Amino acid sequence: MIDIDTVSYDTKIPNNVGLSEDRRVLKALEKWHPGYIDWWKEMGPQGFQDSLVYLRTAVNVGADGWAKFDYVRMPEYRWGVLLAPQEEDRVVPFGEHLGEPAWQEIPGEHRALVRRLLVIQGDTEPGSVEQQRHLGATAPSLYDLRNLFQVNVEEGRHLWAMVYLLQKYLGRDGREEANDLLMRRSGDPDKPRMLGAFNEATPDWLSFFMFTFFTDRDGKMQLESLAQSGFDPLSRTCRFMLTEEAHHMFVGETGVGRAIQRTCEAMKAAGIEDPNDIDSVRALGVIDLPTMQKKANLHYALSLDLFGSEVSTNAANAFNSGIKGRYHETRIDDDHRLVDDTYPVVRLVDGVPTVVDTPALTALNMRLRDDYITDCTRGIARWNRIPANIGINFEMTLPRQAFYRQIGEFANVRVSPEGTVIDDATWAAREGEWLPSADDGAFIASLMHAETEPGRYAGWIAPPRQGIDNLPGDFEYVKIET
Amino acid sequence: MNIDFETHPKCYRHWRLSTAGQTATLTLDVDEAGGLFEGYELKLNSYDLGVDIELADAIQRLRFEHPEVKVVVMRSGKDRVFCAGANIRMLAGASHGHKVNFCKFTNETRNAIEDASGNSGQRYLAAVTGACAGGGYELALAADHILLVDDGSTTISLPEVPLLAVLPGTGGLTRIVDKRFVRRDLADLFSTTEEGVRGQRAVDWKLVDEIAPASRIEEAISARANAMAETSQRPDDAKGIALGSLDRVFSDTGVLYSTVAVELDRESRIATVTVTGPETDPPASADGLAAQGDHFWPLRAARELDDAFLHLRFNERDIAVVQLRTEGEAATMLAHDAFLDAHSENWLVGEIRLLWKRVLTRIDLTARSMVALIEPGSCFAGTLAELAFAVDRSYMALGPFEGDNRPEAALTLSAMNFGPYPMSNGLTRLQTRFLGDGAALQNAVHATGKPQDAEDALALGLATIILDDIDWEDEIRIFVEERASFSADALTAMEANLRFAGPETMETKIFGRLTAWQNWVFQRPNAVGEEGALRRYGTGRQPDFNTERI
Known part of the structure; x- marks a missing residue:
C-alpha cells in the first residue's frame, strides 16, 4: 500500500533530484504536500480553481524543452523539484573559501545563515500569490489571466524549491520552517509575511504589472546572487528558478508597456498632446501617464527596501562565507574576496545624501541594489520608446534612491523624487504629485473589469504583439467554464 | 570624559x-x-x-x-x-x-x-x-x-x-x-x-x-498589567516625593556632596570617602518625613553615596584603595535608624531602607580595596556602621588622640545591622562576617545600642585592627602603600572571593559568573583578538578560533 502511494506520489512530482530514492525527504514532502494544497485552495487564486488554464509546466532542466504547455486545473498543477544540472568540479566562487570544492551539504557553521536566507526567499513566493489572489476577477483578457496564473503557479513552484532545500538539508528545523511558510499570510497583522513589500496590497492590474516589473526583479537579483552560492544545491535551484523568473518580468514589462501604448494611442486619436491634461486623458477610459509614473515611484521605492540596509553585517557574512555572491559574480574582474576593498555607498551625512567609501564586504546590499537600478533603468528606457514612437512627449523616470524609503539610511527623512531632502510640510503638500492617491486608486479601480471573451482586451490596455507558446492573442488561454 | x-x-x-x-x-x-x-x-x-x-x-x-x-x-x-x-x-x-x-x-x-x-x-x-x-x-x-x-x-x-x-x-x-x-x-x-x-x-x-x-497584543498587555x-500590595493613595537633583560639586581633587565628600590623592591612588551623619533629629512622624522629602538625611546620603561610588568606579579607574570615613553624632544617626525601624510599614521608609540595601550592595561589589577608618569623632553607628562591615578591613582608633578633642572612636550597632540590608548572598553583613560562629553573632546582637570602644569592638570581632595615635598614621600609610603595590587584578579576584562567604543566590551567581567566566571570555583572543569574533563582527569575516579547550 505504502509502495503504491510512494510511486504514484513520486510520479506526481517531476523531479531530477532522485526523490524516489531519498525516502527521508520524500516522506517529509509527502507530509508537507497536503498542507500546501490546502494553502493553495485557501490562499491561491480566488475562483478559477476548476478552470482549465493553458500553463507551462517545468518537466526537465535541459536546454531544449524544459517546459511543456497544456491545459491544466491549477490545483492539479505538477509542482516539481528541479535543479539546474550539476557542474562538474564546481568550486566556491567567492569569499574566504574561494576555490575550494563547492559544498554538497551545508557546512554546520553556516547553518543559521542558510536557514535565514532560504526562509526569507521562500516566504516571498507564497506572499506574492496571496497578494494577487483576487486579481482574476478583473483580468483585462484571458491572455493576461493566464499570465497571472502562470506567475502564481511558478511562485508556488519556487516555494517548493525552497521547501525542498529546507527539508533536504536543514533537518527538523527545516521541516518546521517549511510548515511555517504555509502559516504566514500576506497583510495579516497576526502572521504577516516577513518582508514589507509582500504585505502591501496589489489592488489592481497596473499594480500587478508594476510588482512583476519591480519587485520580481528584486527576486531576480536575489536569485542571481544565490545562484553563485558555494552551497551547490542552492546554486542549482536558483539557476533553474531564474529561467522561470524571466517570464514574470516579461509579464510586468509588457503589461505596463501595453498600458502605456494604449494610453498614447488613445491620446493621439483624440488629439490630446499634453500628458498632464489628466482629466481629458482619463475621460478616454485609459490611465494617464503621470499616474503610471506615480505607481512606478511607489513600487520602485518598496522594492529598493527589499535590499535591506545599505551597510549590512548579514550581507557581509553571507558573502564571506561563500553562501551569497554578487550579481554575475564570476564575470566580475576582481579578487572575489573583497577583504580590503571599498565600495561607494550613498549615506545620509549631516542630512545630505552623500557618497561614502565603505568596506566592500559590508556594502554588498548596496552593490546589488546598484545592479538592480541599472537593470530597471534599461526596462524604463524600453517603455519610453513607446510614447516616442507614437509621438507623445512623455518620459518615465526612476526617482532617486532616497525617495520614500522605509528601510536603511533614508528611512527617517523625507526626500523628493529628485533627491532633495525636504521637510514634513513640503512632503505633505507634494506627496500627491509623487505617489498614487486614493483618487488615483479609485480611478484605476473604475477601469478594472474582466474581459473573458477570447481575443478581447479591456479598454485601458493594448493587446500583446503576440500570444504565448506562439499562439495567437485570441486563443482561449483559460477555459473558465468546464 | x-x-x-x-x-x-x-x-x-x-x-x-x-x-x-x-x-x-x-x-x-x-x-x-x-x-x-x-x-x-x-x-x-x-x-x-x-x-x-x-x-x-x-x-x-x-x-x-x-x-x-x-x-x-x-x-x-x-x-x-x-x-x-x-x-x-x-x-x-x-x-x-x-x-x-x-x-x-x-x-x-x-x-x-x-x-x-x-x-x-x-x-x-x-x-x-x-x-x-x-x-x-x-x-x-x-x-x-x-x-x-x-x-x-x-x-x-x-x-x-x-x-x-x-x-x-x-x-x-x-x-x-x-x-x-x-x-x-x-x-x-x-x-x-x-x-x-x-x-x-x-x-x-x-x-x-x-x-x-x-x-x-495591546489587549493582552493591558489585561496582564x-x-x-x-497582586501588588502598594498603597493606592500615597503621594510620591520628587527626587531633586543631587547637591554636588566636582573639582580636580574630588566631589563634594551635602553629606558625602570624595577626596582624591591620585599620586598615592587613594580615595577618601567621608560620610557626614545627620545633623538634626528625625521627624516626629511619617507626615514629617513626607514634608522633608528628598532632604531626609537617610535618602539624601544614600543617593549621594551611590553616585560617589559610581563616579569612582567609572571615572577614577586608577584609584586602588577607598578609605571610608564618617563624621557626626552617633546618637542622631541612631535616632534616624530608630525612625526607619519604627516606621517600616510606611511605603517611603520602606523604599529608603531598600535603597540603602542596594547602595550597600553596590559598595560590596565595587572592585577596589576598601578600608574603614574608625576615628575619634566618627559616626559608625547603625546604618553607617554597615559601611565598616562592607569593607575589606577596618582600622579603629584606640583611646584619645593627642590634640584632638573629639569623642573617642566608638562603633554602635542598631536594628539596621541585623536584617534590612542583606547582601547579595541573602545574609546580613554581620551574618556573613560571623558565618559559622553563632556565638559571635549573638554577642553582636547583645551589644546593640551600646557604643563599643576599640577594645570592645576588637573583642566582638567588629573591628579588624586597633591602633593608638602613635601608630595610627604610619600603620595606615604602610597598609595603603603596600595594598596599592599589589596586582590590581589579583586584588579584585581575591576580594571578590572573600567578601561573599555563605550561600549562593541568583544574584551572587550572576556577579560571580560575570566576574569569572564572562570577564575571562572577554579577555580571550577568541573574542577580542584581532581575529576574534568581537573584532570581526560586522566585517563579514569569520573569526579565527584557537580550538584548544581550557
Missing part, C-alpha cells in the same frame, strides 16, 4: 516614562545617534551605558515618585524590534575595564527591577513585540512576566556564543535556569541557536510566560 550617572526623564534620549494610574510604561526608543562615545550607532534599540543610566534612573524614580504605580510595562517604541542588546561595536571598541564596569552596572540595574518587584510590589511586565536578542532578552528576563507577540517571526534569543564568542553579560544564562527553570538541555539548545525561538515553543521551553497574536497590579 566624565560619565555622569545623574539624569532626569526630561533629559532622557532613549527611554520614555509615562504613568497612568496604577500602570507605568517604560518605552525603549533608542536614539541611534545618542551613544555615550564616538564610533558606533545604537541601531535596533541596542544600548550602551548611557541608555542604562536612564533606565536605572527611571526604575528609581518610579519607586519614589510614583508609589501609586503597581505595574511597569517595559516595551519598545520601534517597530519589529524590542531590543537588540548591548551594542556590539561599542563593546568591540571599549576597554576591558569599561566593559566589565558596564556589565556590572547593567546587572545592578536589572537587579533593581527584581528588587522593585520582589520587595516593593512594583511588578514588571516585558511586552516583547519585536526581535529580542541577547541583552534585550536579558532585560525581559528581569521582569516578572514576559509576554511575547506571536506573529510567526518575532524571536527571543541569546546569540552571544554562536555569534560573538562571548557570554550573555547580564545574567541571561543564570536567569533562564535559576529563575525561569528552563531545563538545562533546552537552555543549551536555546543558547546556541543564533536565530532564537519564537511562539509556542518559547512558552513550552519556559522562556516566556505568554504569547498573544499581534492584533490582540491589570492582573499583575492586583
